[in-house]
Amino acid sequence: MSSKKLSDEQNExxxxxxxxxxxxxxxxxxxxxxxxxxxxxxVEQLGYLQEWQLSCxxxxxxxxxxxxxYGGAGRTDCQRLANQELGRAGAxxxxxxxxxxxxxxxxxxxxxxxxxxxxxxxxxxxxEIWCQGFSEPGAGSDMANQQTFAEKRGDEWIVNGxxxxxxxxxxxKWMILIAxxxxxxxxxxxSYFLCPIEGHKGVTVRPLxxxxxxxxxxxxxxEDAAIPDSNRLDEEGKGWTVAMTTLTHERGAAEGAGGGGGGGxxxxxxxxxxxxxxxxxxxVCAADDPMTRDAIVQQAIVSEGLRQGNRRAxxxxxxxxxxxxxxxxxxxxxxxxxxxxRIGVDIAGAQSTLYKLDEKAPNGGHWPLAYMNSFxxxxxxxxxxxxxxxxGERVLGLAxxx
Amino acid sequence: MLRDxxxxxxxxxxxxxxxxxxxxxxxxxxxxxxEPTQWDEGLWKQIVELGWTGLAVSEADGGVGxxxxxxxxxxxxxxxxxxxxxxxxxLNASFALRTSETKEASVWxxxxxxxxxxxxxxxxxxxxxxxxxxxxxxxxQGDQLVLDGSACFVQDAFKADVLLTSARLGERxxxxxVSKDASxxxxxxxxxxxxxxxxxxxxxxxxxxxxxxxxxxxxLAALRAAWPAILVVVSADLxxxxxxxxQTTVEYAKNRKxxxxxxxxxxxxxxxxxxxxxxxxxxxxxxxxxxxxxxxxADSAESAARMAKSAASDAGAFISDRSVQLHGGIGFTWECDxxxxxxxxMHNQALYGDGVHxxxxxxxxxxxxxxx
Ligand SMILES: Cc1cc2nc3c(=O)[nH]c(=O)nc-3n(C[C@H](O)[C@H](O)[C@H](O)COP(=O)(O)OP(=O)(O)OC[C@H]3O[C@@H](n4cnc5c(N)ncnc54)[C@H](O)[C@@H]3O)c2cc1C
Numbered sequence: 001m002s003s004k005k006l007s008d009e010q011n012e013x014x015x016x017x018x019x020x021x022x023x024x025x026x027x028x029x030x031x032x033x034x035x036x037x038x039x040x041x042x043v044e045q046l047g048y049l050q051e052w053q054l055s056c057x058x059x060x061x062x063x064x065x066x067x068x069x070y071g072g073a074g075r076t077d078c079q080r081l082a083n084q085e086l087g088r089a090g091a092x093x094x095x096x097x098x099x100x101x102x103x104x105x106x107x108x109x110x111x112x113x114x115x116x117x118x119x120x121x122x123x124x125x126x127x128e129i130w131c132q133g134f135s136e137p138g139a140g141s142d143m144a145n146q147q148t149f150a151e152k153r154g155d156e157w158i159v160n161g162x163x164x165x166x167x168x169x170x171x172x173k174w175m176i177l178i179a180x181x182x183x184x185x186x187x188x189x190x191s192y193f194l195c196p197i198e199g200h201k202g203v204t205v206r207p208l209x210x211x212x213x214x215x216x217x218x219x220x221x222x223e224d225a226a227i228p229d230s231n232r233l234d235e236e237g238k239g240w241t242v243a244m245t246t247l248t249h250e251r252g253a254a255e256g257a258g259g260g261g262g263g264g265x266x267x268x269x270x271x272x273x274x275x276x277x278x279x280x281x282x283x284v285c286a287a288d289d290p291m292t293r294d295a296i297v298q299q300a301i302v303s304e305g306l307r308q309g310n311r312r313a314x315x316x317x318x319x320x321x322x323x324x325x326x327x328x329x330x331x332x333x334x335x336x337x338x339x340x341x342r343i344g345v346d347i348a349g350a351q352s353t354l355y356k357l358d359e360k361a362p363n364g365g366h367w368p369l370a371y372m373n374s375f376x377x378x379x380x381x382x383x384x385x386x387x388x389x390x391x392g393e394r395v396l397g398l399a400x401x402x
Numbered sequence: 403m404l405r406d407x408x409x410x411x412x413x414x415x416x417x418x419x420x421x422x423x424x425x426x427x428x429x430x431x432x433x434x435x436x437e438p439t440q441w442d443e444g445l446w447k448q449i450v451e452l453g454w455t456g457l458a459v460s461e462a463d464g465g466v467g468x469x470x471x472x473x474x475x476x477x478x479x480x481x482x483x484x485x486x487x488x489x490x491x492x493l494n495a496s497f498a499l500r501t502s503e504t505k506e507a508s509v510w511x512x513x514x515x516x517x518x519x520x521x522x523x524x525x526x527x528x529x530x531x532x533x534x535x536x537x538x539x540x541x542x543q544g545d546q547l548v549l550d551g552s553a554c555f556v557q558d559a560f561k562a563d564v565l566l567t568s569a570r571l572g573e574r575x576x577x578x579x580v581s582k583d584a585s586x587x588x589x590x591x592x593x594x595x596x597x598x599x600x601x602x603x604x605x606x607x608x609x610x611x612x613x614x615x616x617x618x619x620x621x622l623a624a625l626r627a628a629w630p631a632i633l634v635v636v637s638a639d640l641x642x643x644x645x646x647x648x649q650t651t652v653e654y655a656k657n658r659k660x661x662x663x664x665x666x667x668x669x670x671x672x673x674x675x676x677x678x679x680x681x682x683x684x685x686x687x688x689x690x691x692x693x694x695x696x697x698x699x700a701d702s703a704e705s706a707a708r709m710a711k712s713a714a715s716d717a718g719a720f721i722s723d724r725s726v727q728l729h730g731g732i733g734f735t736w737e738c739d740x741x742x743x744x745x746x747x748m749h750n751q752a753l754y755g756d757g758v759h760x761x762x763x764x765x766x767x768x769x770x771x772x773x774x
Contacts, residue, residue: 273769288772293765294758300768301709301761305684308691317403318690325687328680388676389669396652396675398666 006081013064013078014085020059021089026052029092032364035337037097038167038380039373041215046129046171049095053126061086062100063124066108071121098168099123099130103176105249107194110234110242119174119194131172131197132250133163133220134243140165141386143178144186144240148222150179150193152236155229157181157193159202159222165380169205169218173198176246177227178239190239194231201225212372250381251330268340268370269303272296272347275362279347286347295343302336324395331387338374345371404468405475411452412483415445418739421484425597429736436593438560439600441486446561454489456515458496458631463508465515470631471693474638481642484746486598488519488561490639494632495520495566501627502577502618510564510579510617520579521562522632523553523604524625531755533568533575533625538606540569540576545613547571547578549586549606557753559589559602567604568621575621578611585609596749597742630696630707633754637689637707640714640750643743644682647725650740651675654729671728678721685713705767712760718747719757 006014029048033040040046056062064079066072094100104123107115122128139145148161159179169175175195182189197203202225207215234242273296276287286292306329312318313325344367345352356365378384392398424440431437449455457473459465473493480489496514499507514520526537538551549569556565565580565587580587586609592601618624652675655666665671692706700706722744726733733740751757 276769285773287769290762290772293769293772294761297712297761297764297768300764301688301713302684304691304706304709305688305713308687309683312687312690318686319683324679325683328683332680332684385669385673388673391676391679392666392672396666396672396679398652398655398672398675399664401667401669401672 007076009076010078010081013075014081017061017082017085018089020061021085021091024055024059025089026055026092033092035370035373036377037093037095038376039214039216040095040168041170046095049092050126050129052092053094053096053100056086056091056094057125062094063104063120066104066120066124070108070116071124094126095168096123096126096129098132098172098176099126099128099174101252102132102246102250103130103174103194106176106192106242106246107233109245110192110238114230115194115233122173128173129168129171130174130176131166131169131218131220132246133166133175133177133195134246135165136162137164141383143243144190146178146180146190148177148179149183150181150191150227152181152229157191157227157229157232159193159195159225159227161222163220163222164208166205166218166220167216167380169197169220170207170215172205175220176233178243181236181239185237187240188237190243191236192233192239192242193227194233195225195227196231210373210376212369216376247382251327251387268337269296269300271363271366272299272340272344275344275367276347279349279351279362281347281349292343292347295346299336299340299343302332302339306332306336321395327387327391327395330381331384331391334374334377334384338371338378341367341371341374403475404472405479408476408479409482412479412485415448416442416483416485421486421598421742422739425486426736426742432597433593436591438591439486439597441561446487449487449489450517453515455492455496455517455519458493458500459511459515460500463511463515465511469693470634470696471690474634474689474693477635477638478642478645481639481644481746481750482646484598484643484646484742488521488558490635491521491557491562492519493635494557494628495522495562497628497631497635498522498566498577498625499617502621502624504618506614507617509614518564519562520564520566521557521559523556523559523565523567523580525553525555527552527554527603529555529752531759533622533629536568536570536575538567538569540571540578540611542571543610547576547611547616549578549580549609549611552603552605554603555592555753556589556602556604558599559604560591560600565604566617567606568625569606571619574619575625576616577618577621577624579615579617580606580609580611594749596745598746599749630692630703633707633711633760634689634693634696636750636753637685637692637710637714640711640718640747641682641686641689643747643750644678644685644714644717644721647721647740647743647747648675648678648682650743651678651721651725651728658730665728674724674728678717678724681713681717681720685710685717688713705764708755708760708764711755712757712764715751715757715760718751722747 031044060073061082063072064075064082068074104120107119150157150159175197177193177195178190180189181191202223204221205218207218210216279286309325348362348367351362352368354361389401393400456465457468460467499511526535538549540547540549567580568575568577586607588605589602594601655671658665688710692710695703695706725740732738
């Protein structure tokens with residue numbers, strides 16, 4: 001397929017990135033990494049991943065297209081090439097996914113000069129971990145229903161409220177926070193803050209336990225926590241608009257545009273095929289069972305379809321709507337991961353009843369855990385039902401659901 | 403782009419009302435009386451003049467030598483307009499002629515570039531798409547071949563001028579061109595659901611084929627080599643049909659109101675349409691990739707084409723199901739245009755191997771052969 005020709009700068013950069021990666025891939029992690037950064041819970045994992053992100057940042061593979069005064073490399077349209085090369089090299093993912101893929105682009109778009117200089121470099125390098133405080137017990141899909149309230153006192157905002165499902169909150173120094181600043185308007189009553197978290201007075205981070213029994217995300221309580229007015233992003237009452245910028249980038253990040261590949265592990269499809277070859281179902285090798293073969297190949301086709309969709313999306317003439325393909329990727333990729341895990345559970349059969357601590361569990365108990373964890377992806381970053389609403393309304397032009 | 407030209411040409415000459423009066427004026431005619439499918443032969447003459455039959459023929463043989471990626475774009479439009487014609491059949495026969503690489507094949511490619519139409523006659527009575535399964539046998543008589551047997555599921559056989567037939571000669575498969583008028587050839591019309599094409603079983607009885615019309619003495623290799631392109635062409639037709647069904651159903655969901663809302667307001671309508679779009683886009687992405695793989699002669703061309711055919715067939719089944727259902731009562735009628743595309747899609751899904759067939763083949767590459 002003829003995608004757009006690369007510029008000289010891009011060509012040179014691509015070669016540089018490929019070269020650098022071939023020489024600088026990190027050693028295997030000290031502890032096995034979970035499938036995505038939002039599941040990282042151990043400090044050893046954090047340390048390993050932060051070191052990797054920093055070294056990629058120093059090598060200029062992160063923040064490629066950001067201006068140099070905000071810690072970027074000041075290039076043009078090179079980040080996607082870096083991401084491509086990182087993926088191709090099977091590099092570990094970047095831990096600071098919220099900082100890198102959500103906070104930094106939002107600050108770049110809406111921040112003051114001072115905010116850009118202060119916050120962007122640490123977000124790109126991964127030295128300052130960010131988390132996202134959008135969801136609340138009563139405001140999930142209906143994100144504008146925020147109850148966390150920020151009251152102006154002098155040149156500070158005093159925050160009270162309760163955020164939930166805060167990924168990486170346990171490691172975070174900063175949070176992108178939306179809070180209500182007026183009770184009179186739903187959408188126009190919201191403002192967006194860059195809120196200090198770690199060790200900040202009035203902020204309590206409490207781990208939540210996932211259905212797998214592992215920790216992974218948190219709830220964050222605000223009790224008279226103070227945020228200086230200089231940490232407000234964009235105007236008071238503009239929080240919803242700013243949040244939309246974040247969400248656009250979040251949905252991109254959810255399909256891997258944030259850079260980095262699949263945790264340096266083998267592709268889940270290859271793992272699945274390997275499992276099929278090694279497992280027996282009702283006395284025959286699972287890899288010889290026609291139903292299992294068909295199920296696996298169906299997912300292989302979805303996976304290849306995603307890859308080719310990414311290529312096709314770069315050729316505008318091949319679709320009638322510029323967002324038609326990109327907006328599908330989160331939906332399709334999260335369900336692909338879920339389906340692969342589910343087939344793994346089915347192949348493992350009775351053995352998939354075993355928890356990871358049971359020595360007999362195939363692949364260290366990976367399949368049932370991966371299946372359960374996959375719901376994190378079909379729910380987070382806007383559930384897939386909401387994604388379908390958005391696609392139906394924005395791409396197909398169907399009437400807006402309430 | 404060729405696609406855009408094809409779209410505006412077909413929009414002008416084959417609007418949906420024209421298609422409907424051509425092929426769907428009266429169900430009794432086609433289904434009860436088994437009358438031949440109507441098609442616009444004047445339109446076909448224009449298509450020949452535009453050079454579409456020669457798209458897959460190289461410049462050396464007098465054609466245009468278009469890339470398969472370009473041809474796929476054109477065929478998508480053909481599917482989107484459900485064009486009744488021997489174009490798809492002729493393109494597919496051209497690919498098999500091309501991969502035969504003989505001087506006899508060159509001559510026939512030249513004739514196709516000049517406007518002759520052709521169709522592949524390569525399947526047996528069971529409808530097998532295993533290329534070695536062949537219901538015609540050949541024997542040598544001097545420098546001629548004599549054919550006996552039957553070739554089934556021959557696409558648009560009544561519209562095509564000649565048939566490209568495979569026949570078993572001892573251990574080998576030969577490919578030869580047979581005129582429909584040749585002595586000993588009889589065409590039996592299959593009564594099919596699809597109103598936009600015809601299909602036949604072809605009987606051969608002592609049919610003599612002269613040396614110039616024996617295209618390949620290694621027909622199996624030629625067909626195998628042509629197969630990815632053939633799968634791409636039929637997938638492209640499917641993708642076009644799929645997209646028509648999606649767009650038409652989306653329009654309906656925007657216009658029809660129930661419970662004070664447009665149908666598309668309801669998620670039970672919105673979500674399946676999005677799911678259909680996702681599966682249609684998957685098939686199209688895989689289609690363009692497969693076409694490019696064939697164009698550059700990649701080793702992965704066959705598996706890429708099988709992926710495209712599997713995805714396009716499944717997307718076709720899904721959007722067909724939903725497009726009838728979401729049109730409600732009207733969708734269930736002869737009066738609604740949806741059934742024209744529903745039937746063309748269903749036909750294409752089965753043709754040259756449905757999703758399950760393709761995945762069974764792909765599984766061998768991906769997982770390995772089944773032991774035992
Ligand atoms: C692993 C994980 C990590 C997360 N990380 C973060 C984070 O770091 N920061 C953060 O702010 N949030 C985070 N979230 C929260 C996430 O964004 C919300 O869980 C999500 O938006 C759904 O909201 P909810 O949980 O309140 O479910 P609800 O909105 O109550 O939805 C419940 C069910 O109803 C469906 N539903 C709701 N509304 C509609 C509708 N209009 N149409 C159709 N179906 C509908 C949903 O799809 C879902 O199936 C995370 C969630 C998970 C699972």
